[in-house]
Amino acid sequence: MPNMSLNKCPMPEQDPNVRNKNFEEVALGYTAEMALEEAQRCLNCKNKPCVSGCPVGVKIPEFIALVAEGKFLEAAAKIKETSSLPAVCGRVCPQESQCECKCVRGIKGEPVAIGRLERFVADYAMQHEQAKAARPQPNGHKCAIVGAGPAGLTCAGDLARMGYEVTVFEALHTAGGVLMYGIPEFRLPKAIVQKEIDTLKELGVEFVLNFVVGRSETIDDLFADGYEAIFVGSGAGLPTFMRVPGENYNGVYSANEYLTRVNLMKAYKENADTPILRAKKVAVVGGGNVAMDAARCAKRMGADEVYVVYRRGEAEMPARLEEIHHAKEEGIVFKFLTAPLEVIGNPDTYMVEGLKCQQMELGEPDASGRRRPVPVEGSEFTLDLDAVIVAIGTSPNPLIRSTTPGLETNKRGCIVADDEHGITSKDGVFAGGDAVTGAATVILAMGAGKRAAAAMDEYIKNKQ
Numbered sequence: 001m002p003n004m005s006l007n008k009c010p011m012p013e014q015d016p017n018v019r020n021k022n023f024e025e026v027a028l029g030y031t032a033e034m035a036l037e038e039a040q041r042c043l044n045c046k047n048k049p050c051v052s053g054c055p056v057g058v059k060i061p062e063f064i065a066l067v068a069e070g071k072f073l074e075a076a077a078k079i080k081e082t083s084s085l086p087a088v089c090g091r092v093c094p095q096e097s098q099c100e101c102k103c104v105r106g107i108k109g110e111p112v113a114i115g116r117l118e119r120f121v122a123d124y125a126m127q128h129e130q131a132k133a134a135r136p137q138p139n140g141h142k143c144a145i146v147g148a149g150p151a152g153l154t155c156a157g158d159l160a161r162m163g164y165e166v167t168v169f170e171a172l173h174t175a176g177g178v179l180m181y182g183i184p185e186f187r188l189p190k191a192i193v194q195k196e197i198d199t200l201k202e203l204g205v206e207f208v209l210n211f212v213v214g215r216s217e218t219i220d221d222l223f224a225d226g227y228e229a230i231f232v233g234s235g236a237g238l239p240t241f242m243r244v245p246g247e248n249y250n251g252v253y254s255a256n257e258y259l260t261r262v263n264l265m266k267a268y269k270e271n272a273d274t275p276i277l278r279a280k281k282v283a284v285v286g287g288g289n290v291a292m293d294a295a296r297c298a299k300r301m302g303a304d305e306v307y308v309v310y311r312r313g314e315a316e317m318p319a320r321l322e323e324i325h326h327a328k329e330e331g332i333v334f335k336f337l338t339a340p341l342e343v344i345g346n347p348d349t350y351m352v353e354g355l356k357c358q359q360m361e362l363g364e365p366d367a368s369g370r371r372r373p374v375p376v377e378g379s380e381f382t383l384d385l386d387a388v389i390v391a392i393g394t395s396p397n398p399l400i401r402s403t404t405p406g407l408e409t410n411k412r413g414c415i416v417a418d419d420e421h422g423i424t425s426k427d428g429v430f431a432g433g434d435a436v437t438g439a440a441t442v443i444l445a446m447g448a449g450k451r452a453a454a455a456m457d458e459y460i461k462n463k464q
Contacts, residue, residue, distance in 0.1 A: 003040035006109025011116055016329035020299050023185040023268050026326060027091075030120040032072070039067035042112045045104055050114060053102040055447030056089075056154070057082045060099060060114055067117055076125035079118060084157035084200070085150065085179075085446065087126060087192045090119025092183060093443040094320050126195050133202040139163035141460050144227040146213045146400070149177020150442045151233030151433030153200060154449030155456075160203040162457055167227070169211045174264060177235055178434075179442070181264040182256070184293050186300070190263075214399035219407070219429060228463070229428050229456040232415060233449055234400055236434035240393040242285060246343030247390075251277055251352030255286070255294045255391035262297045276301070279387030283307045283355050285340055286391030287316070290439075292323040294389045295332045306332050307383060311339040311360050311373040337361060339373060341380065343388055355383045394439045404429070414438055422452030430456055 012028040013019075019026050030038065042064040050060045058079055066075035079086045095115035103111030143159050145152045148170035156166045174180050179193045201207070213219065213234070222230055239254030241247055258276075261267045267274040282298040284291050287310035299306045308327070310317060313336050317324060328334070337360045344354035359379035362371035401409045408416040408425035415424055415431040422430040432448025434440055 002043060003037060005041060008041075008110045008113040008116070009034045009038040011113075016326075016331075019186065020296070020330035023300055025189055026186050029123060030116055032070075032120075032124075035067055035072075035117060035120045036070065038113050038117060039064050041105060042068070043104060049102040049104065050099040050112075053099040055098070055443050056450050058086075058089075058099075058118070063121065064112065064114070064117055067121060072121050072124045073128060075121040076129075079121065082450075083446070084154045085196045085442075086118055087122035088150070088179060088188065088196060089443055089446070090115050090117075090122055091188050091192070092441075094441055096321065098443065123192075126192075133199050135202065135204045136161055136163045138165060138204075141165065142167070142227045143456055143460075144169060144222045144225075144230045146219075146230065146232045147171075147177060147234040147433075147435070148175035148197075148207060149233055149235050149433065149445065150179060151235075151435075151445035151449035151452075152177070152231065153197065154446040155231045155233060155432070155453045156205045156449075157200050157203065158450055158453035159456065160200065160205050162453075164457075165206075166204070167206045167208060169208050169213055169216075169222075171210070171212045171234075172264070173209055175207050175209065181260040182290065182293070183442075184259070184263055184297050185268070186296070187293065212399070214403040219400065219404045219426070223428065228460050229430065231422070231449070231452050231456060232400060232424075232429060232431040232435055233433045233445070234396065234435045236394045236396045236414075236439045238395045238397050238413075239390065240395065241390055242340055242392065244340055244342050246345050246352075249343055249345035249352045250350050251279065251345075251385075251387040252343055253277075253387065253389045255284070255290045255389055256394060258294055258389050259290070259297065262301065268297070268301060277387055278302050279385075281305045281383075281385045282387045282389060283309050283335075283340075283383055283385050284389045284391055285309045285355075286393075287312065288318045288391065288393075288439075289320055289323055291389075291391035292319045292327050292332075294391050296327055296330060298387070298389065299330055299332060303387075307335050307385075308332055309335045309338050309340060309355070309357060309383075311337065312370065313337055313362060316362075316370050335383075337373065339375070340388075344382060352386055352388055354385050355388055357381055357383060394434075396435050396438075400435075412438060419448075420451060421455035422448060423455060428459070430459075 063078040100111040265274040267276040342356040360373040363374040366372040417431040433445030
């Protein structure tokens with residue numbers, strides 16, 4: 001008999017007043033019993049609407065049916081037929097706006113907890129699988145990947161499974177991209193990411209670290225080295241700032257820098273060598289997932305007061321509902337309909353002392369379809385602070401576009417690529433993820449990497 005409960009099986013979590021002082025994972029994961037209970041809520045619909053909401057086409061009803069039978073390793077294998085990073089996706093994908101929003105069970109009640117089940121089976125496989133990933137028979141062709149983030153890792157994994165010799169070139173000293181430097185440990189443990197990368201190594205993928213494409217070698221140099229097709233998945237790591245007075249004071253961080261220091265450079269660990277300001281009163285400007293990550297990290301780094309300053313209302317926030325909920329539980333204070341006007345600093349010490357703000361109200365919709373924030377006259381006020389973290393967006397680093405003749409980019413600095421195949425204006429070069437779209441989600445980047453891998457395979461076959 002199916003489980004007809006209207007509600008998902010709850011996910012165990014750390015207590016908010018405990019977890020906001022540590023970097024251990026917030027969500028503790030399902031037990032086998034919980035997974036079986038939740039899997040039995042799936043109706044195994046004939047037309048599989050949930051699959052249409054997954055950017056990488058995971059065979060959702062099929063893997064959940066295996067979970068319901070207690071075949072956890074088989075369920076993990078089913079997911080891995082289409083997804084290279086299941087343990088990552090189960091943690092950070094916005095399932096509520098993708099696969100789960102298509103779930104029939106969500107019409108009357110909550111949808112099946114697809115993400116929680118994916119996380120469970122991926123973790124189970126990591127703990128119980130003994131055999132290494134089988135290395136495919138080589139097909140005699142070479143591909144290069146620029147960037148070891150979600151798009152690049154996915155593209156590399158798919159190409160390796162087709163038999164290609166794949167080399168991933170990564171600018172940083174660690175592979176993983178935003179999974180390593182951006183998303184905090186309490187949302188995505190780095191050991192999980194490393195295990196996913198290790199699986200790609202077992203498939204034969206080679207990683208070359210500390211290699212800056214555009215400086216170490218150019219795209220054209222890589223072609224000269226014998227690579228027949230190149231995928232650019234270099235992300236969007238160039239931060240956008242507020243363009244208000246006082247942004248040069250000490251204590252103003254881009255969210256990218258702050259999160260990189262905390263996550264990749266381990267500033268959260270006791271006696272860490274990484275320098276970081278352990279501020280007591282922090283404002284994070286922005287309303288996306290990156291802003292939530294920065295605010296929650298600041299709290300864990302010892303801040304007594306953390307504000308999220310966002311110029312629209314809560315309903316307009318682009319962050320995941322789960323992240324907003326967790327942040328509120330952890331004591332983060334939200335200042336909605338609030339826009340920063342100036343960073344106040346001490347001219348003698350050059351340190352941040354406050355953030356001058358203005359109340360806003362929502363007017364007519366702008367080009368994005370969201371109602372435009374309009375200043376409320378005479379509503380200025382100042383928050384007493386010693387740090388400001390800016391999380392209002394990023395764009396691609398200009399290095400690759402400036403060193404790659406024939407590669408078309410748009411006015412935002414993003415590479416112009418066909419959405420269906422990742423084909424760019426330069427022959428043999430494919431691109432996807434944030435380098436094309438600007439800052440977006442992990443799963444959308446993975447979908448782009450997957451589509452590009454198929455197109456690269458077709459491209460090389462047609463050249464033979």
